[in-house]
Amino acid sequence: MATAPRFWRENPSRYNLVGVECHNCGRHFFPPRSICPVCHRKSVGKMEKVKLKGEGKIFSLTEVQESPEEISMQKPYVLAMVELVEGARVSGQVIDCDACDLEIGTPVRVTLRKLSEEGPSGIIHYGYKFVPLKEKAP
Numbered sequence: 001m002a003t004a005p006r007f008w009r010e011n012p013s014r015y016n017l018v019g020v021e022c023h024n025c026g027r028h029f030f031p032p033r034s035i036c037p038v039c040h041r042k043s044v045g046k047m048e049k050v051k052l053k054g055e056g057k058i059f060s061l062t063e064v065q066e067s068p069e070e071i072s073m074q075k076p077y078v079l080a081m082v083e084l085v086e087g088a089r090v091s092g093q094v095i096d097c098d099a100c101d102l103e104i105g106t107p108v109r110v111t112l113r114k115l116s117e118e119g120p121s122g123i124i125h126y127g128y129k130f131v132p133l134k135e136k137a138p
């Protein structure tokens with residue numbers, strides 16, 4: 001039986017940015033799904049898991065002023081919809097920058113960071129966030 005920390009470490013979507021590619025239309029999606037939202041029934045059996053590169057550009061963003069108690073020390077913080085080079089759109093927090101330095105089209109890459117923890121000696125939850133890149137995204 002897998003322990004909770006092992007379960008979370010081995011979750012490929014959360015820690016490895018694993019999505020799917022539809023072999024009917026060629027589009028990529030995250031999180032993984034079994035049926036393409038574009039092709040619908042034509043995609044059954046044609047969805048293949050793929051590791052996404054984790055690089056892209058900001059498609060949309062907002063600065064959050066209020067937050068849950070667990071992340072209140074981080075506010076304000078930036079949430080963005082990132083369009084990855086494969087075409088999938090992923091939402092996530094943008095870190096290690098000032099909100100005023102970000103704009104639509106800013107290149108970013110994914111990084112693994114601590115999201116929260118359950119009490120001082122509880123389970124630590126990790127996940128992906130985005131950091132801005134100096135160079136242009138492909």
